[in-house]
Amino acid sequence: MTTVEATTKVDAMTRVDAFPTGGTGAAEPTGWEALVTAALLGTDRRTPPGSEPGAGAPGALLDSAAAETVRRRAGLRPARAARRPDPAPEDPRPVLPADAAHRLTVLLADRPGPAAVGRRGSAPDLMELLPQWLATANSRGFAAPPEALPALLDAARGRTDLRPAVLAFAGPRAVWLARLNPDWRFALRATPGAGPVPPGPGAAERVRRLWDEGLFAERVALLASLRARDPGGARELLAATWATERAEDRLMFLDSLRTGLAATDEPFLEEALADRSRNVRATAAELLSALPGSTLAARMAARAATCVSLDRALAPPAIAVEAPHECDAGMERDGVVPKPPAGRGERSWWFGQLVDAAPLRTWSARLGGRSPEEIVALPVSDGWRGELHAAWCRAAVRQRDGAWARALLGAPTAPEAGGPGAVSLAERAKLLGTLEGEERAAWVAGFIATHGLSEAFQLLGMCGVPWAVPLGRAVVDALEIARDAGSYPWSFSGVMGLAERCLDPAEASRLDALLAIPDESEDASPGAGGYWAEAFQRLVTTLRLRAAMAEELEGEGSV
Amino acid sequence: MTVGDGSGPVYRCDCQGRGLPCEHALGLLLLWTGGDGAVPEGDAPAWARRWLAEVQEGSARRRKERRERRERQEPTAGPHHAVGPGATEAAWRRAEERAGRITAGVTDLEQRLTDLLRGGLAGAEQPGYALWEETAARMVDAQAPGLASRVRELGTIPASGPGWPVRLLEECALLHLLGRGWLHRERLPDGLAATVRSRVGLPTSADGPPVRDRWLVVARYDTADARLTTRRTWLYGVEEDRTVLLLSYGASGRPLEPPLPVGLALDAEVSAHPDTGRRRVALGRRFGPPAPTPVRPGGVTASRAAGVYGEALREDPWLESVPVTLERVVPVPDGDAWQLADADSDTALPLTPAAGNRPGLWRLVALSGGAPVTVFGECGHRGFTPLTAWPTGPGRAVPLC
Numbered sequence: 028m029t030t031v032e033a034t035t036k037v038d039a040m041t042r043v044d045a046f047p048t049g050g051t052g053a054a055e056p057t058g059w060e061a062l063v064t065a066a067l068l069g070t071d072r073r074t075p076p077g078s079e080p081g082a083g084a085p086g087a088l089l090d091s092a093a094a095e096t097v098r099r100r101a102g103l104r105p106a107r108a109a110r111r112p113d114p115a116p117e118d119p120r121p122v123l124p125a126d127a128a129h130r131l132t133v134l135l136a137d138r139p140g141p142a143a144v145g146r147r148g149s150a151p152d153l154m155e156l157l158p159q160w161l162a163t164a165n166s167r168g169f170a171a172p173p174e175a176l177p178a179l180l181d182a183a184r185g186r187t188d189l190r191p192a193v194l195a196f197a198g199p200r201a202v203w204l205a206r207l208n209p210d211w212r213f214a215l216r217a218t219p220g221a222g223p224v225p226p227g228p229g230a231a232e233r234v235r236r237l238w239d240e241g242l243f244a245e246r247v248a249l250l251a252s253l254r255a256r257d258p259g260g261a262r263e264l265l266a267a268t269w270a271t272e273r274a275e276d277r278l279m280f281l282d283s284l285r286t287g288l289a290a291t292d293e294p295f296l297e298e299a300l301a302d303r304s305r306n307v308r309a310t311a312a313e314l315l316s317a318l319p320g321s322t323l324a325a326r327m328a329a330r331a332a333t334c335v336s337l338d339r340a341l342a343p344p345a346i347a348v349e350a351p352h353e354c355d356a357g358m359e360r361d362g363v364v365p366k367p368p369a370g371r372g373e374r375s376w377w378f379g380q381l382v383d384a385a386p387l388r389t390w391s392a393r394l395g396g397r398s399p400e401e402i403v404a405l406p407v408s409d410g411w412r413g414e415l416h417a418a419w420c421r422a423a424v425r426q427r428d429g430a431w432a433r434a435l436l437g438a439p440t441a442p443e444a445g446g447p448g449a450v451s452l453a454e455r456a457k458l459l460g461t462l463e464g465e466e467r468a469a470w471v472a473g474f475i476a477t478h479g480l481s482e483a484f485q486l487l488g489m490c491g492v493p494w495a496v497p498l499g500r501a502v503v504d505a506l507e508i509a510r511d512a513g514s515y516p517w518s519f520s521g522v523m524g525l526a527e528r529c530l531d532p533a534e535a536s537r538l539d540a541l542l543a544i545p546d547e548s549e550d551a552s553p554g555a556g557g558y559w560a561e562a563f564q565r566l567v568t569t570l571r572l573r574a575a576m577a578e579e580l581e582g583e584g585s586v
Numbered sequence: 587m588t589v590g591d592g593s594g595p596v597y598r599c600d601c602q603g604r605g606l607p608c609e610h611a612l613g614l615l616l617l618w619t620g621g622d623g624a625v626p627e628g629d630a631p632a633w634a635r636r637w638l639a640e641v642q643e644g645s646a647r648r649r650k651e652r653r654e655r656r657e658r659q660e661p662t663a664g665p666h667h668a669v670g671p672g673a674t675e676a677a678w679r680r681a682e683e684r685a686g687r688i689t690a691g692v693t694d695l696e697q698r699l700t701d702l703l704r705g706g707l708a709g710a711e712q713p714g715y716a717l718w719e720e721t722a723a724r725m726v727d728a729q730a731p732g733l734a735s736r737v738r739e740l741g742t743i744p745a746s747g748p749g750w751p752v753r754l755l756e757e758c759a760l761l762h763l764l765g766r767g768w769l770h771r772e773r774l775p776d777g778l779a780a781t782v783r784s785r786v787g788l789p790t791s792a793d794g795p796p797v798r799d800r801w802l803v804v805a806r807y808d809t810a811d812a813r814l815t816t817r818r819t820w821l822y823g824v825e826e827d828r829t830v831l832l833l834s835y836g837a838s839g840r841p842l843e844p845p846l847p848v849g850l851a852l853d854a855e856v857s858a859h860p861d862t863g864r865r866r867v868a869l870g871r872r873f874g875p876p877a878p879t880p881v882r883p884g885g886v887t888a889s890r891a892a893g894v895y896g897e898a899l900r901e902d903p904w905l906e907s908v909p910v911t912l913e914r915v916v917p918v919p920d921g922d923a924w925q926l927a928d929a930d931s932d933t934a935l936p937l938t939p940a941a942g943n944r945p946g947l948w949r950l951v952a953l954s955g956g957a958p959v960t961v962f963g964e965c966g967h968r969g970f971t972p973l974t975a976w977p978t979g980p981g982r983a984v985p986l987c
Contacts, residue, residue, distance in 0.1 A: 066755045069706025085703035086696075090766075092759035097903040100967040101896040105889040108927035108934035109920035115955030173955060173977075174984040177948035200955050207919060207951065 059099065062092050115203035120170035124582035127164070128172045130575075134160055135178040151569040155528055157182065159492065159573065161192040163580045171197045176204055180211045187213075216248040238264055243276060251283045258287035266295055274304035281310050288314060293321050300360055312362020316384035317425050323361055324386045330358065331385035332393050334378055335415070338408065346394070348411035350374035351381065375414050382418035387431045390419075399434035420454045424461060432458040433466075439473035452485055459489045468495035475501045480509060484521045493531035502526055503534070506563075507541060513551030516562040527566050532574035538567050684729050688786060691728025692765045695721065695737070699762055707751050707758075711744045732787030736761050760904055780860045781902050792868035794858030799823035801830075801854055803846045803876065804883055804911075804962045805973035807987040813837075819846055820909050820962070820973070821856070821867075822883040829883065829909040830856060830867040848974060849983035850876035865909075882960055882976050882983075885913030888926055889933040891965045907966025914958040914978070917951045924951075926970055929958035938969035946986030950975050953984050 058076060065075035070084035078087035123131070137153035164171075171179060176197055183193035194201060194214055205214035237249050254261035265280050272280065281299060284292060292314070299311035300323070315323035330351070338347040351358075354365040354377050362384070367376035387399070394402050407415055416435065423431040435450055436458050450458070459467050471486045472495075480502070490498060502522065509519055516523060541563040545556045698721055702710060710717075718741030725734035740761070743754045767774065767782040774782065784790050801821040808817045819832040834843045846852065855870035886894065891910040898908045914929040924942050927934035941947060941963075953959055953975050963972040963986075975984050 063752055063755055066703055066758075067707050067751045069709070070704050072706065085700040086762075088703055089699060089759050089762040092755050093763040093903075096756045096759050097763075097899055101899045103892050103896060103967060105892050105928075105933040106925060106936055108932045109918050109925060111916055111918050111927060112956050114957050173952045174949045176952040177945060200952065203955060204948070204952055208948065 059095050062088060062095060066092065112203075112207065116199040118170045118198045118200055120168055120198065123164065123169045123172055124579060126582065127169070127576075127579040128175070130579055131160065131164075131172070131175055132178075135175065135182060151527065151565060151572050152524070154182075155524065156569070156573065156576065158189060158192060159528060160576055160580075161189070161196050162492075163577060165192060165195050167580055169196075169580070171201070173200055176201050180205065180208075180214060184210060184213065190214075216244070234264070238268070243279075246276075247279055247283065250280055251286070254283055254286045258284075258289060259291060262292060262295055269299075274302075274307065277302065277304065277307050278310060281307060281314070284314060288317060290318055290320055293318060296321075297323070300362070308360070309362050309364065312384070313425075316362070319386035319388070319426055324384065326357070326361055327381055327384040328386055328389040331381040332389060334381060335390075335393060337394050337405075341406075341408075343406065344395075345406040345408050346411070346415070347408050348378070348415060350378035350411075379414055379418045382415065383421035383425065385422065387419070387422050387426060387428050399431045403434045403437070416450060417454065420450055420458060424454075424457045427461050429461050429463070432461040436470060439470045440477040452482060456485045456489050459486060464491040465495060467491070468498040472498040472501040475505050480505045480519055480522050484525070487522065487525050487529070490529070492529045494529050496531065496534070499526075499530045499534050500537075502530070503538065503541075510541075510545070510555070510559045513555060515552050515555050516559050523562055523566065527569040528573075530566070530570060532570045532577065535567050535570040535574070538563060538570075542567065684788075687728050688730045688733075688768065688788075691725055691730050691733065692768050692786075694724060694728070695733060696762065696765050699758055699765075702758065707754050710754060717741075730787045732785050733761070733764070734787070736764070764904060777860075777901060781904075784859070785902075785904050790859045792857040792859050792866075794860070794867070796855035796857050796870050797823070797826065798853070798855045798871075798873070799825045800851045800879070800881070801856065802851045802879060802881055802883065803848050804829065804909075804983070805985070805987065806845055806848055807973065817843070817845070821846075821852070822911075822962075823856075824851065824879075824881050827884055829865075829911075830858070831865050831909070832856075832869055833866060847876055848985045849878070851879040851881065852876045880980070883911040883962060885911035885960055887931070887933070888912055888915055888928045888935040888970075889931065891935060891970070895965050895967070905966075906968075907964035907971070909962070910965040910970075911960060911962045912970075913960050915961055916956065916958055917947075917954050926961060926972070935965065935970040938966075938971050941969070941971045944987070946972065949984060950986050953977055 061076045065073040065088055070078075070080075070088055074080045074084060075088040075091065077091060078084050134153050134157050179193050179197050180201060183190045190213065197214070201211075201214055205211035234249065234253065238246060241249065250261055250265060253264065262284065265284075269277070277299075284296075296311045296315050300308055300315070302308050302311065312323060315321045316327060318324060334349050334351060336347050336349070338345050351374060354363055354373075358377070358381075359365055363377060363380045365373075365377075367373050390402055391397060391399070394405070397405070403416070403419075406412075419431065420435055422428070423435060436455060437450075459470065462470070468490050471483065471490055474486060475483050475498075483502075483505075487502070493499070494502070503526075506519060506522070506526070510516070542560055544560045718737055722734045722737040722741070725731070725737055736757070740754065740757055743750050743757060746753065764782065764785055767778070768786050771779045771782050780790070801823055803819060804822045805820040806817065808815055810816070815836045817832075817834045817836070819834075820829055821832060822829050832846075853873040855872075856867040857870055859866040859868070891912055894910055895905075895908050898905055912926055912935070915926040915935075916929055918925050918927045918934065920934075920936065922942075923936055923939070924947060925934040925936045937947070950959070950961065950972055958978050960976040960978070961972050962974045963970050965971075973985070973987050975986055976982075977984075
């Protein structure tokens with residue numbers, strides 16, 4: 028009995044007939060194979076079945092083969108069904124509105140290809156709008172249309188930064204789908220709570236078995252997804268097998284405790300400070316120093332305090348620094364790396380590590396009850412200012428201390444904010460991350476108004492989307508100034524791209540005046556005005572598109 | 587750029603407008619009819635001259651086809667007693683000449699197949715493509731484009747992977763069957779004779795009576811070779827419960843007609859071509875724009891679909907596949923391949939190897955999520971090619987191609 032399946036088999040020579048040939052035919056079950064063999068060898072060498080040798084043989088062979096071919100095709104039977112996959116879990120979220128679903132298809136179809144490289148003219152860069160679309164759709168709690176899942180997963184496969192939002196939006200069916208397609212394995216690793224072990228009855232038992240028997244990558248994924256749901260449970264799971272893990276595995280597992288770090292992790296981390304592996308010790312120390320109430324933090328505070336004092340003999344008073352003379356065993360156990368990188372002195376290297384691991388509240392007590400602003404304003408003797416402030420920046424970021432971050436950032440309009448000061452741009456960007464969104468935007472707006480756009484890209488990247496109104500206006504004003512100064516717009520393509528994605532769409536109407544091609548001034552680059560008009564056109568088009576996107580997602584889900 | 591040919595109402599414009607003539611062509615015509623030299627006489631650019639020549643040739647051919655059709659519909663006048671005006675006689679003579687050339691071509695082809703089988707298919711790997719290309723060119727000379735494209739297909743089989751001798755024998759045998767059918771077409775039943783003529787490559791015209799229905803656009807896809815883009819649009823007649831095929835051709839990369847959107851229904855008349863189970867149609871009058879509809883084509887089980895194909899072979903043994911809607915089927919992985927399994931029994935149709943590699947497969951799998959779906963596609967001897975799917979619950983058509 029032939030099945031359609033058989034026709035698709037690699038070796039079709041093994042096919043058998045659809046219907047038993049019956050009667051005389053049953054005596055030659057290999058009739059078709061005999062025909063194929065004769066055809067392959069040629070009728071001069073092999074006389075086909077049911078034919079005389081000679082000139083008529085090829086025709087007779089073709090006649091029989093034609094009848095046989097049609098008979099075989101007409102007699103095709105369905106195949107036996109293979110084992111069906113378990114159905115995908117239900118997605119209880121409301122269905123995406125139809126317009127939004129269509130928009131998603133359009134965004135996903137705009138895949139970056141060779142043609143997309145280079146200048147885009149005034150057409151919006153749709154792929155760049157996908158993250159925002161996903162964020163809005165996720166905040167509205169819509170379910171992804173199932174047929175869009177393959178394109179979503181493909182997009183996330185190519186861009187790791189899209190993965191969290193895509194997987195949140197794609198929901199449980201994407202995980203189901205990823206089990207069927209190795210290209211999408213990342214979805215199994217990365218989905219918190221929907222990871223390698225699907226929730227349900229007996230989940231604890233399955234978690235335990237996977238932890239004990241799984242491959243390293245599976246175990247890392249399991250620990251990460253469990254930590255996101257149940258930090259204490261994840262730590263206990265890890266503690267149970269800690270002593271038997273290999274050093275490099277311990278390091279990776281320890282790193283996953285960064286998520287949901289809390290005071291209850293301290294005893295486990297303290298134990299890890301005595302680990303055989305230096306890297307494990309260093310990571311444990313770093314995690315502990317991010318817990319300002321930990322005993323490690325207290326030890327570091329005591330050490331750091333002995334190095335820093337207020338010299339009241341000077342007027343005004345100044346901070347005096349006496350860096351440690353040695354890195355003792357206790358310091359090393361608490362994660363201080365004894366050997367400095369090339370080109371750095373040992374003592375300043377140790378000093379920096381003590382200060383950045385010490386809780387920041389240490390300093391107010393140590394330096395005469397001063398506020399962070401007052402402390403940062405104090406002069407520092409003997410050229411230690413850079414080292415000390417840099418360590419405080421690291422501490423403020425690690426401990427997420429807004430008051431200290433604000434003090435270290437200073438006023439955005441200060442002249443040194445724009446140039447190379449004690450605090451680098453990268454550090455400033457990190458400090459901004461500890462401030463609330465509105466304060467962050469206001470600081471960056473002030474910075475741009477004073478210093479222009481050339482240093483602003485990294486700082487803008489820290490600001491929430493859509494940009495607050497004062498920040499957006501500061502950027503647009505700065506762009507207009509840059510245009511009037513006569514440079515080409517692609518010198519600002521980074522900021523322009525950010526503006527397309529981040530400017531509040533409500534600001535679009537304010538940009539109309541910028542769409543005209545300005546009169547070319549004498550010192551302007553040739554044709555720059557036209558390019559600026561094109562760039563602003565793209566900005567406005569993109570903003571209108573984003574407004575439309577947001578509106579489509581406001582609609583009620585169709586069920 | 588807009589070209590209007592004043593000698594007859596033909597237009598072409600590279601605008602994106604859907605209307606024909608578009609507003610540019612209309613504007614040009616209005617200016618031209620207004621006289622006063624508002625449209626200056628100019629030399630047509632080369633592309634426009636080429637196009638106009640094609641249009642004129644095409645309309646001459648259409649006039650000729652209409653004449654030939656009239657002849658066929660008047661059997662009393664009969665092709666063997668050409669008593670009509672001189673033009674009809676000339677057309678009849680041209681048709682006879684062409685039939686004679688095809689017969690000579692078929693005889694030649696039969697000889698080549700005989701030679702091939704005598705020496706053995708194993709030798710077909712060595713001479714390579716050139717033999718087939720040369721034979722195909724001979725069929726083009728014989729004005730049998732259908733045979734020519736089949737011969738060209740034969741040339742690709744030896745390189746098509748394991749099992750090629752079986753496929754080559756099958757296709758050689760079917761080509762032989764077609765040749766025999768041509769040589770003995772006088773003795774075939776009318777429908778089969780029409781199928782043979784069409785398969786050989788004689789043009790047919792949609793001379794069936796117009797059938798008005800709500801035609802649901804169930805699938806659409808383009809295929810292209812170096813010269814030609816072919817657009818296939820499958821329509822399902824809601825009242826007729828029948829699926830028909832619209833074919834349109836365009837120069838490579840540019841189909842002629844604006845696409846009909848999948849999932850919408852069109853109130854229109856279609857007329858069938860006389861061959862292949864009257865499945866191919868031409869679109870006639872439309873009574874409104876395409877509109878959304880909740881209607882879906884009526885479906886069968888996977889196991890029934892194999893039978894539908896088998897039955898269709900009775901009318902056209904050269905048929906590669908038939909349009910089928912499968913109801914309540916689940917996409918199921920089967921090793922490296924996929925199949926569509928009946929939700930309510932243990933039977934399944936395998937997907938064709940080509941369909942298993944397309945992105946549309948994953949859209950189908952995602953849509954199903956392991957639950958039954960409705961799938962429209964082409965069911966043939968190589969398996970099932972899914973083209974469009976619908977979720978079991980409410981939901982719109984999802985194109986898979």
